[in-house]
Amino acid sequence: MEEALPIRKIIHVDMDAFYASVEQLDNPELRGKAIAVGGSSKRGVVAAASYEARKFGVRSAMSSVLAKKMCPHLIFVKSNFDRYRELSQRIRNIFFEYTDLVEPLSLDEAYLDVTENKKGNPSATLIAQEIRQKIKEKTSLNASAGISTNKFIAKVASDINKPNGQKTVPPEAVLGFLENLEIKKFYGVGKVTKEKMYRHGIFTGKDLKAKPLEYLQEHFGKSGSYYYHVVRGIHNSAVKPTRTRKSLAAERTFSENISSEVYMLERLETIAEEVERRLTKNNVAGKTITLKIKYSDFTLQTRSKTLPFYISSKSLMLDAVKDLLFQEKMKNSVRLLGISLSNLNNEKKEQQPEPEESIDVQLKFDF
Structure with missing residues (x-):
């Protein structure tokens, strides 16, 4: 008789509007008000928005100018990452009271x-409740949680009852939950992919599940296999206490747009120095170098090349970046440049999900 595969109980904890909530915690006069953490200048970007601001459509990564248009009474607050890190560590210590298998995604999740x-x-649901209660007691901040059989479903579930709530998707409910889920709520489906899915008649998990693997691979490339498996409840990525860094990068937004490639090279030299410093700190090198260009009209372009050897020095990075910079003519003036190095020498091949690991074997699992 074949041995049953081990069943996992995974919790995804996500702090509610973390940076903004910390600012409201530390500054009582900001409580109940629409605030955005980030710069208010014309070049500023929203790092986080309070729920009061989100009601007006303000979101992270939005330009400060647009955020102010959407919410004229929006209050901008300067970020304080030392404070965010302090509270994040306090929250993480709570996690370790329950398990050593903790995989941080960021300061707030x-x-x-x-x-x-x-x-x-034995109950992951009760553990999540306890953790959220302890976070509230020790930090006065609210957290939401998703609980299920794998990381993908737990991540999606943590958004369902936000803010200050949790959602458990037990094994017997997984397939129905995923079939009824709007495709835009699938983790890994961004704005561009969502529109592409819509064009292919995929609006829900049920629509996605109806598409054969070959169809999804043809139209969505390597991601097609991922979508095929996750909608069937198959996602075997384990919780990794020490996450392998996939890339290292640095970028700069300029106070004035630049159009001269000579000036761009000067800026890229400074950026390359920062990437070199980070590579040295992490004791890694990489083969694939990417030049990121954001134009004055906010369109984004990336240019990449993979070298036959690992590099970590500024001079070798600049040699590659120069080739990428002059690869084609700039279509507009530039407001941001960035350099990233990936395909690092610390990477290991992750196991691909096996279709036979069906959710059906989990139906009697106690959650």
Whole structure:
């Protein structure tokens, strides 16, 4: 008799409007008001928005100018990352009270594998409730959580009852949950992919599930296999306590648009110095170098090349970046330049999901 595959209990904890909530916590006069963390200048970008601001459509990564148009009474607050890191560490310490299998995604979210946990609690749902309560008690901040059989579903579920809520998707409910889910809520489906899905008649998980693997691979490339499997509840990526860094990058937004390639090379030299510093700090090197260009009309372009050897020095990066810069003529003046190095020498091949690992074997799992 073939041994059953191990079943996991995964929690995704996501702090609610973390940066903005910390600012409202530390500055009582900001509570209940529409605030944005970030710069208010014409070049500024919103790093985080309070829920009061989100009601007006203000979102992270939005330009400050647009945010102010959407919400004229918006209050801009300067970021304080030392404070965010301090609270993030306090929250992370709570996670470690339950499990050592904690995979931080950023300062404000993390995956936890509580299949076997330090409290001996068989219910991932109750553990998530306890964690959220402790976070509230120790930081006065609200957290939301998603609980399910894998990281993908837990991540999606954590958004369902935000803010200050949680959603459990037990094994027997997974397939129905995914079939009824709007495709735009699938983790990994961004704005561009969403529109492409719509053009192919894919609006829900059920629509996605109806498409054969070959069809999805033909129209969505390598991601097609990912979509095919996750809609069937198959996502075998384990919670990794130490996440492997995939790339290192640095970028700069300029106070004035630049059109001279000579000036661009000067800026790129400074950016390359920063990338070199980060590579040295992390003791890694990479083969694939990417030049990121954001034009004055906000269109974004990336140009990449993969070298036959690993590099980490500024001079070698600049040699490659020069080739990329002069690869084609600039279509407009430039407001941002960035350099990233990927295909690092710390990477390991992740196992691909196997179709036979069906969710059906999990139906009797206690959540």
